[in-house]
Amino acid sequence: MVSAVPDCSNSSLSCCFIKRNWFRLLESSKGESFPGKDAVYRFLNHAGFAWRRFLTSLSVATVRKVSTLTSVDRDTVFIVDDSMFERNRSKAVELLARFKDHATGAYYKGFRMLTMGWSDGHTFLPLDFALLSSSKSAINGMSENIDKRSHGYKRRQESLRSAPQVIASMLDRALAAGATASYVLMDSWFTHAPLIGEVIARGLDVIGMVKNDNKRFLVQGRKLSLKELYAAAFPVVSNKRGILRCIRTELAPDIPVRVVFVRHRTKKNEWLAILTTDLSLSVEDVIRIYAIRWDIEVFFKCTKSLLRLQKEFQGRSYDLLISHTTLVFSRYILLAWQHRQSTDARSFGGLFYLLCDEVGTLDWAVALQQLLDHINEIATKAGKKLSALIQRQLQQWIAVLPSYIKACLPISCCES
Template sequence: MGSASPKESRFGRFFHTSSVMCFETEACTCNRSLASVLLGFSKNTYYRFMQNPHINWLRFTILLAEKIINEHLKDLTSDQRADCFVFDDSLYSRTGYKKTELAAKVFDHVSMTYKKGFRMMTMGWTDGSSFVPIASSLLSSKNDQNVIGTTKKIDKRTIAAKRRIMAQSKGTDVVIQLLDQALKAGLTAKYVMFDTWFSNPHQIVQISQRGLNVIAMVKKSSKITYEFEGKRMNVKQILNVCKKRRGRSRYLLSVPVKVGDPAKDGAQIDARIVCVRNRSNRKDWIALICTDMTIDENEIIRIYDKRWDIEVFFKTCKSFLKLSTEYHGLSYDALTAHTAFVFLRYMFMSVEKRDDGTIGELFSTLSQVLSTILGNFILKYGPNREMAPGESS
């Protein structure tokens, strides 16, 4: 597997011996404090490294993900298997840290309340077997009144300033920025997926203009309309005027629509809306939209199931990789660096997980042997085994 070029992420100018040691320490000492590790440098060196405003951590994670995906994982993925870019955000909590730079009151759509911290906008790649985080941005608030943390005046030509400008941009705009940088680095996928928070006609048209198909969940909003049979309707109206499928069908409705307004969005594209019963509430329904008109409804539903991989990623990062709890600094640059290192650890895990399944017959044979050994062990030493004559319990 290749390595991301230090020069391309502006790492090279600061890549001296102490920086390498800091990098290795942060990447490989999850769940361990600095005091428990034998360091060849002081803690001040470590903190200066984390707060360095010149390192482009966004570029670094994108380049590393490109190497892992294109040179390692894609060779293990069938051409018939749909790989996808997935976008979602998750709360990066900073409760109790009022002086954290750019920390804001952000809306948490899980608890449906405002909390202190950031929205960690994340882009990932999945083929249904492996998930690789590609890039992220800790989003503050575009409204200065909601920003409760400190702000710094920085030269707008620098990486640090561009990072902060992105932090106070709209989430939908950041999605396009991250996607453009990933495509420029050489990453590709058949589909782009996201949930209702980023699903609007303008966003779908923008992504389609970049040569990518979209599969997303549709908002049940009266303000978002699609062209259906020559009329502008929202998704609820479309469902009401169409005949639903009866019985135990996997989906209720499938109709072709046109997305976007040429005057507002610059183009209008063909898409298909598929209405599906809600698993958690059979009386409710959800709607999916797909711009690939060549695949059927069952394939749309199957591919969208892969979006759940990013939810597993968020849970793993917060529960096991110490996202937002390991580093307690107040610098926005340092928090960005910490997030990049958490992504790096997850990349290691994805590669390690996929490696075991790539050794073919040897993997199958080892699995069978281990199962046999485990079975014999249980029979011999298990609690329900029969006692040998003269053997005491």
């Protein structure tokens, strides 16, 4: 099993760029060079692999490389958000639960994919994730055969914890691994006093959207709702259109915050509230930094549309879902690094299809090299005169090849 791990991991990472599923790939002429389907699924279903450590190490190493390309004055952030991980056609998937999609109001079967990533406003890199289930709306429970000492068991236990608890653990792991940021950006579902207090305790500031719910803000001894806070806020004079008001308040004792009110982009008669715990930021900087949060939405779209998240592997094991998601996130890190190194304005979609073409080009180059090796082998077995003739003809043929084809050939072949 251990000896097959590199082959299985490399094949699983590159499978998406070949534009074929495992069945079609193994049925093709390339199938002999890939591990068998059973070997791959045993690899993905194994509960003993530390997938989280792999993803975090890969992400942090890439963050360090990206940081060398980033100005020291540029703001870096952690972004926290969740997205649907749908398994609507499944019945026997481990820890399957029912959730409500708050965007559409419809219910779905699957998991909440809670994700934390790092961004500098140009490059987003996923650091950690958790596929959250629910003990209240669970359809299936945990497998009884899992080894309680394994990484898989710990991930299963984590899936039943609340999102704020998981986010705090994610921050601890990211900071311990060496990732650094100044702010934690979050949507309105997470901007609650207990979680904000946990973030502040770790030396980070929070910038997040505020939902108009039963929160109360302390202003001069009075507890105000968000609407009442808007009425008490002072108008802002700014060159930026859409910035309405701003006020300093307390979300809870010992949690001073500043709330900035901006006009709703599509509903002009409504406003949105953005909260920050960094009181030194200007209102323009609060909005500018919070806009980086959109990077994680692009990430979710890319992984589901291009990198086959939820679609590539089908299984009932929770371990397979974790390993599959980790591999998809690793592919995104590859695309993000390629995008950061590029000097043109190619999108992630363009880079994805470019890498697919490169995989095809590599296959063609391997076939050409095998042909040359075969010719050289025949030449060495022939007589001296025939061998010299073959070598001369081969050199003449190589000399007239286009430069882009020569680039695919080793120097040794061109000089032989």
